[in-house]
Amino acid sequence: MFDEETITRRTVLKTTGGSLLAVGAGGLAGASPDEEVRVNVGFDSGRGRSAALDAADEVVREFTFDAATLRLPKRAATALAERDSVRYVERDGTARALSTTWGYDRIDADVANINGYTGAGADVAVIDTGLPCDDPCLPNVGSGKAFVDCSSDCCAPWDDDNGHGTQVAGVIGADESCSCTTGIAPDATLHAVKVLNDYGAGSYSDIAAGVEYVARQGWDVGNLSLGGSSGSSVLKDAVEYATNNGVLLVGAAGGSGPCTSCVGYPAAYPEVVAVSATNRNDELASFSSRGPEIELAAPGSDITTVGSGGCATLSGTSYATAHASGVAALVMAQGYTNSGARTRLQNTAEDLGLPSDEQGSGLVDAAAAVGLNSSDD
Template sequence: MKSVLKIAFATSLVTFPLAASAETFVVLGTPGANLDAAVTAAGGRIKKRLASIDVVVAEGGSGFRAAVGGKAGVAAVAADRKIKWIPKGERAVFRDADVVNPPNNPAGIDPRFNLQWGHTAIKAVDAWKMGYEGHGARVAVLDGGFQLNHPDIAGRYDPSCTADMTGEGIAYGPNSDDDTGIFAHGMHTAGTIGAARNGVGTIGVAPKATLCLVKVLFNSGSGSFEDVAAGIIYAADRSVDVISMSLGGSLQKSEEGASTLRQLIDRAVSYAYKKGALVIVSAGNDGQSADSPKTTGTPANLIHLPSDSPQAISISATAPHGWGKNQNVFLDNPASYTNYGRSVINLAGPGGDYTPSVTGDCTVAGVTRPCYIFDFVFSTGAANSYYWSIGTSMATPHVSGVAALIVSKYGKMHPAKLRAYLNAGADDLGVSAHDPYYGNGRVNAARSLSK
């Protein structure tokens, strides 16, 4: 197998050595502007070019921002920043290493498929029976680190479109939040989309889709705006059909530079859209309504990115209550933590939830755990392991997987058309037409493939 790029270099993405002591800025230009000249004249130095969206990342001293802001062709400038992009609360519980020798499962189904209630909710099996498993679809997963030799991932990703934007290295490893180095947020989301049907572990929603694994966040879940934007552009330049982003960062609208950083992400998402990629992102885990905030001024004064980008699809989370005790329970309760609001939610997907009232131990498919755990989403982790987790981050890859199934049937299409298939096939739950929790509905693979 080819080695994976450690740093991405494309015609639109060029990097330069970083000085030891200088602040980093994103400089947004007008179309055709000579940003190199503007940066040099302001006493700065180019660190990275994102020419596709008329942006450069530059380093400069204390007077650089004011100096470059007055140059011809410069539309906006702001200090780049590193923030936490992995929504709060998304930690794994209960490693499950026993994934190879399960109790009785149907022939051709991987050992732990029967723990994946989300596939039932979105009618993934019905889509497979129709003959569509994601073949021909390319899905970029932008996240933290990945274990490339994981048995459920190794045969599913394309090394030519897999890269690290952070400089930390593509692999997931121990960090302050996970000193075991086992729970990898990126692995969990990638496995939900495309874990192989191979007699091991779990199965992705689109097990024959090709994954492009792009590390834009450090293993801790933090990352810079420049790396996230660069990752979107990198993926868009590699003919992907879907860009799946189980991440989100919030800024106060009043913060200095917030508007510029939003423009940076908006430009990157718009570029991906124009290149033919549908960007699917998590709505966030704050349990907040964008229509009637629970806390005065919040989130009315917040920018949540990338989900606030006009051409991104924002995903809320659903979950069962007590599925470990009764597999016939309703699977589509709005998750307690999910952000919601008619103005922000486009579609819903299985994200799991924690329900304290679900007590005792349960056994499902030969696995015995506290009953509440089975309401979580089960997927791949690092160190050849599998984990349960909850969050809008877990809902997003379910939707991305359904999008891949649609592409496997109808072929490559404009993102607007792919979005229309998702909307048309979604189950209209809650308030008719557009619900604050479900948006246009919880995705349904079989219905989308029947349109």
């Protein structure tokens, strides 16, 4: 049976030929003794088959080879596993098609997702131009709030009349059925906090109000794929307030590169995780801002995501930030506090050998962050 702690991308691709992720069978440790579980049972004799079928509350499927899929209490599954005539008992898992987005694969989000880490239970606020009401790639949009007016023909006050918020949200949490991409945290709930207008611009006070709102809702992650070259006292107050109230804020370093000490605000504030952008060669993207405030790096060049009415391939620290926010959602879904998740992201990042003002602690690593072995070896 597969061990969740040892599945790596190489194992997955070797098993499937690179076309479909292998089933992450998972263990039974998290289930209570009387909880009904769905398991695959392999046996090597008729006695083993009879024992398995007799123990089942429901026989889901019998294979022509020596195995069956059953529903039964965990207690019964554990007893079956101890029989000499039973080769294995594994909890049934889920397979997902591989994403075509290189950034998703590069940070081992595929490994995290196939092992069941999908961000379920986490709330991510997309503090941006809004989110669509009914995009099939984003069925996990929750509530919303608008701090700027939406242009005409909006489905809700927080509708995305620009497209940038939708693009960012696709990287964070697009559904696995989306033809454009799979989000890092496809089961996280995304909330629209519209602080930018249809031109993609917004005042610092509107952004501050949006950040304050996120804190008052008690949401886990606030994605800030926006910024300016100068600071603001009210925005500084807002990010301090949100951080003190449990929100992990993740911000875009900015696109002023090549440059030195040019990280924009609010990412430059110590309360915000500042994210730089890398390319397919694990180099700092030429457009990415850099500076001592950089905390993490993430893929941000030629990223395929959800566009207005289709798919779009885009570059920017906005999309690098979205990768980091998606991983933050995976971590906080496990019960980490905002400060604990921030430390976890730092400690599990992959060192790319870049200067610290370009990569911070390194490239964000989804599989390592949730406790999986993400090595390709």
